[in-house]
Amino acid sequence: MFRRKGALGLSVAVEAASVVKVFGNIRALDGLDFSVHAGEIFGLIGPNGAGKTTALRIISTLLLPTSGSLKVFGLDVVQSAAEVREVITYLPEEAGPYPNLSGWEYLEFMAKFTTKNKDELGRIVKEAAEICGLGERLKDRAKTYSKGMKRRLLVARALMTKPKLAVLDEPTSGLDVLHSYHVREIIKRYVRERGVTVVLSSHNMLEVEHLCERVVLLNKGKIVAEGKPQQLKEKFGSANLEEVFAKVVGFA
Amino acid sequence: MLKGFGNFLLKELKELMRDPKILLGMIIIPVIMFPVLGAVINFSMQSAQESAAKTVVLILNHDTGGNSTEFIVYLNSSVRALEVNVSTIDDAVPLLSTYNASEIVEIPANFSQNVAAKKAVYVKFYSVYSGAGILEGIGSSLVDSLVQQFNRNVAPDVVLPEKSVIIKGKVLEGVDPRVLSTLMLSQAIAMPITMLILLTYSMQIAATSVAMEKEEKTLETVLTLPMDRFSILMGKLSGSTIIAGVSAAAYMFGLNYYLGSFTGLTSAGASLDLVALGLVPSLFGYLLLGVSLFVALLSALALAVIMSAFAENVRSAQSLVSYLYPLFFVPSFALMYLDINVLPFWLRIVLYAIPYSHPIIASKAVVMGDYLTVVLGIAYVAAFTLVIMYLASRLFATEKILTAKLKLRGLRKREKPLAE
Numbered sequence: 001m002f003r004r005k006g007a008l009g010l011s012v013a014v015e016a017a018s019v020v021k022v023f024g025n026i027r028a029l030d031g032l033d034f035s036v037h038a039g040e041i042f043g044l045i046g047p048n049g050a051g052k053t054t055a056l057r058i059i060s061t062l063l064l065p066t067s068g069s070l071k072v073f074g075l076d077v078v079q080s081a082a083e084v085r086e087v088i089t090y091l092p093e094e095a096g097p098y099p100n101l102s103g104w105e106y107l108e109f110m111a112k113f114t115t116k117n118k119d120e121l122g123r124i125v126k127e128a129a130e131i132c133g134l135g136e137r138l139k140d141r142a143k144t145y146s147k148g149m150k151r152r153l154l155v156a157r158a159l160m161t162k163p164k165l166a167v168l169d170e171p172t173s174g175l176d177v178l179h180s181y182h183v184r185e186i187i188k189r190y191v192r193e194r195g196v197t198v199v200l201s202s203h204n205m206l207e208v209e210h211l212c213e214r215v216v217l218l219n220k221g222k223i224v225a226e227g228k229p230q231q232l233k234e235k236f237g238s239a240n241l242e243e244v245f246a247k248v249v250g251f252a
Numbered sequence: 253m254l255k256g257f258g259n260f261l262l263k264e265l266k267e268l269m270r271d272p273k274i275l276l277g278m279i280i281i282p283v284i285m286f287p288v289l290g291a292v293i294n295f296s297m298q299s300a301q302e303s304a305a306k307t308v309v310l311i312l313n314h315d316t317g318g319n320s321t322e323f324i325v326y327l328n329s330s331v332r333a334l335e336v337n338v339s340t341i342d343d344a345v346p347l348l349s350t351y352n353a354s355e356i357v358e359i360p361a362n363f364s365q366n367v368a369a370k371k372a373v374y375v376k377f378y379s380v381y382s383g384a385g386i387l388e389g390i391g392s393s394l395v396d397s398l399v400q401q402f403n404r405n406v407a408p409d410v411v412l413p414e415k416s417v418i419i420k421g422k423v424l425e426g427v428d429p430r431v432l433s434t435l436m437l438s439q440a441i442a443m444p445i446t447m448l449i450l451l452t453y454s455m456q457i458a459a460t461s462v463a464m465e466k467e468e469k470t471l472e473t474v475l476t477l478p479m480d481r482f483s484i485l486m487g488k489l490s491g492s493t494i495i496a497g498v499s500a501a502a503y504m505f506g507l508n509y510y511l512g513s514f515t516g517l518t519s520a521g522a523s524l525d526l527v528a529l530g531l532v533p534s535l536f537g538y539l540l541l542g543v544s545l546f547v548a549l550l551s552a553l554a555l556a557v558i559m560s561a562f563a564e565n566v567r568s569a570q571s572l573v574s575y576l577y578p579l580f581f582v583p584s585f586a587l588m589y590l591d592i593n594v595l596p597f598w599l600r601i602v603l604y605a606i607p608y609s610h611p612i613i614a615s616k617a618v619v620m621g622d623y624l625t626v627v628l629g630i631a632y633v634a635a636f637t638l639v640i641m642y643l644a645s646r647l648f649a650t651e652k653i654l655t656a657k658l659k660l661r662g663l664r665k666r667e668k669p670l671a672e
Contacts, residue, residue: 060476090476095469
């Protein structure tokens with residue numbers, strides 16, 4: 001299989017080795033091992049409490065692993081956190097923009113962390129405006145946006161700077177069918193056109209099946225299955241990933 | 253009857269009362285705080301009365317007769333009257349600090365002769381004004397009541413008091429200390445009340461700002477941006493500080509106008525002007541007062557940022573910040589009533605240790621030209637602020653900013669298990 005080279009010339013975008021995260025008495029991640037190839041859309045799927053957000057937060061340098069190691073394009077998320085932040089963008093689940101900034105101001109604010117060049121800044125924000133498709137509404141304060149509009153704005157923010165890795169936590173969570181479709185199309189198109197690597201989480205397994213090239217199924221902090229959606233369906237003799245998951249965890 | 257009202261009200265009360273932060277902030281803190289404030293005020297009154305009883309009065313006696321001696325003995329029964337061997341009031345003033353005295357009584361040469369003839373005699377009373385607080389006039393009132401009692405024993409209105417004040421070592425003839433105290437009362441209350449409003453308001457702004465970032469998850473986004481995390485903290489603090497700085501400047505402007513607008517009537521019926529009496533801060537004094545208020549605000553904002561880091565949302569951040577209010581309320585009310593210098597040593601240490609006492613102490617000190625006290629206070633609060641800011645920066649540098657929350661049961665700090 002053809003593998004695109006990553007931003008730093010590496011074909012592996014994310015490499016997790018025996019990653020454990022403990023909060024008090026709770027073992028949120030229990031020895032996670034997986035790798036994400038540069039240029040692919042990789043999905044972490046599982047029910048609520050499976051450890052998806054914790055894993056994404058470790059990739060994004062927000063949390064430190066209790067043990068194990070996790071590298072992003074060869075950069076250790078603990079030792080080289082600042083360098084990792086240079087090559088990633090992170091979209092938290094159910095995050096919102098600043099309510100009293102207009103959509104345009106929000107995009108400009110975020111873009112300024114990437115470039116000081118005015119022309120470049122203008123180009124980035126214009127691109128984000130195209131990605132989110134909010135048109136004239138970008139001039140309005142974000143507090144007047146619907147949930148779907150906010151999510152489109154934030155997805156555009158996560159992709160506009162052409163990050164080497166975009167980490168998207170439940171990118172379509174809480175959105176209606178049309179907004180979900182729009183966001184999924186943005187992600188697919190952008191990855192295809194720009195060669196950005198995407199790691200996303202979702203508990204919507206049908207969506208992940210449609211979007212991701214490879215997935216890992218998480219349950220109670222552990223990987224219970226890993227592979228391409230089609231391979232997993234064939235392996236477990238299931239019609240969709242939901243059935244695969246039910247079989248793996250013993251519900252079916 | 254409103255359909256469903258009772259059921260909804262019950263739900264509302266359960267939800268509110270089961271939130272320990274609301275219970276603590278809205279009910280337990282006030283229940284504790286107001287008795288504490290009452291105790292402070294009660295203690296202040298007692299200490300003021302005790303200090304009045306210990307008042308040292310210097311006697312400048314120009315009379316050689318027996319009635320003046322009798323008058324001094326009479327004064328001595330309630331205060332400590334010390335006869336000084338000088339001839340003019342200007343010579344007596346420097347002796348005030350030597351004997352730790354707060355009043356000078358000048359008995360005229362014709363005192364005994366007039367008292368014997370039951371003719372009115374004017375005795376001059378000079379009260380030292382030190383800007384101590386709203387109970388300052390107690391010493392002067394005590395002397396007044398002693399004179400009235402003396403008159404009752406001798407003859408009505410024989411001894412007539414002629415009142416003046418001594419401010420910063422300068423005698424201001426004809427200025428009634430009671431009128432002055434009434435005028436200065438507004439000042440003694442203005443600073444603590446304004447500081448209370450300013451600090452509580454600013455802290456709520458800062459806490460809400462951080463909690464909003466957490467609630468809206470914008471904090472998670474900015475923590476993954478290619479920027480120094482200390483910049484996030486400084487940005488937060490600077491934003492709130494600029495707003496608070498503008499508020500402090502507005503306050504200084506308003507206070508200046510407020511104090512400048514106050515005049516009263518002297519015993520001679522003339523206008524009493526605080527500016528003319530030198531009882532408003534100088535430009536330098538205002539500057540120092542502004543700095544004192546500013547560093548206190550900065551530390552309060554840094555504390556608010558730290559507290560709100562332990563909150564899950566805006567409501568709990570506001571509740572957490574309210575736990576700090578006793579740090580403002582206690583010194584404000586205490587120093588509104590009493591002179592810190594007359595307090596027991598341990599209580600003085602407690603009040604000096606609270607950073608938010610210092611702007612109030614400074615507001616009195618700048619009026620009296622005691623700049624050293626103000627500068628030392630600023631240095632202390634600045635050091636406290638640096639420590640708090642260091643702690644806040646450590647908090648922002650780690651994952652604690654996202655995971656830490658305060659568990660009120662046992663007030664144990666613990667990490668928040670993440671949902672996913």
